[in-house]
Amino acid sequence: MPQNNIQFPASSTQPKLLNIYFTAGIPQLENTAEIIKLIQDSGADMMEIGMPYSDPVADGPVIQKAHELALNNEMTISTLFSQLKSIKNDIRIPVILMGYINPVLSFGFENFCRECSESGVSGLIIPDLPPVEFEKNYQQILKKYSLNFTFLVTPETSDERILYLDSLSSGFLYAVSSSSTTGSENTVLKNENYLNRLSALKLKNPVMIGFGIKSKEDFENVTEKADGGIIGTAFVNILLNNKDWRIKAIDFINSIKN
Known part of the structure; x- marks a missing residue:
């Protein structure tokens, strides 16, 4: 089983889970471990740590700026693993690494997964890894190191493809609230048809809604028919x-x- 495995609410009346995203290496290189502990101690249920990349095309201007700052601060994947290992025994909630496939491949995919396992990471989100490539080349490596992998779906994703991506995912399914970049002002948070469609599909994974959540009201709105919400841009x-x-x-x- 993945480390710090995610415990989702057993019923709709239980509190929904909060997942906080931030980019590793900001505001300063050495702040990453402190922020991880802060997120945990403040009551978040899990966290996503962004691995800085020079071309974060799926991200809006705020997170793009965070990537740029982190790279200027000389954050690397190796440095991140070193920081994670230094606090591994203090972390009680799931840690998920999110990023783009090129830096992971440069690091070496199996080597990356091994380091994740040794650093207390429970799962990965790599939005630009095609599902067919995942199935063919990477799924078994992730299983070998007991790592979850989460795919993203959008309101434009067909029911057939949602079911396919759900079958490949473990941990949870990431439902993007609308087809936009992170932090977009055009984000439609409560897309009733979309949320109803996801609910009706009887997915095997819990559903976490992300993109555009800025407040408790937003969080409560999007999680009425989902298991939790993901906040990134507002926190970054x-x-x-x-x-x-x-x-x-x-x-x-x-x-x-609260």
Whole structure:
């Protein structure tokens, strides 16, 4: 079983899960471990850590800026693994690494998975890894190292493809709230038809909704028919734009959970 395996609510009346995303290596290179502990101690149920990349095409301007800053701070995959290993025994919630396939392939896919396993990582999200390639070349390696892998679906994804991606995913299925980049002002948070469609498909994985959640009200709206929500841009904004980001980050997570 993956490490720190995700415990989803058993019924619709239980609290929905909060997943917080941030980019490794911001505001400063050495802040990553501190932010991981802050997210956990503030009550989040899991976290996604973004691996900086020079061309993050699926991300909006805020997270693009975070990637640029992290790379300027000389954050690398090796550095991230070293930081994760230093606090591995202190982390009690699932840690998921999110990023693009090119840096992972440059690192060596199996070597990357081995390092994930040794660093306490429970799963991966790599949006630009094609499902056919995943099945053919990578699925068995992930199983070997007991790592979950999550695919993304959008309102435009057909029912047939949603079921296919759900069959390949483990941990959870990432439902993008609308077809936009992260943090887009055009994000449609509560797409009733889409959420009803996902609910009716009887998916094997829990569903987490992401993109555009900025407040407790947003979180509650999108999770009425989902198992949890993912917040990225709003949290990264705090890290990028506040000298007192520690206090504001804690307050932000508390405002969603409490």
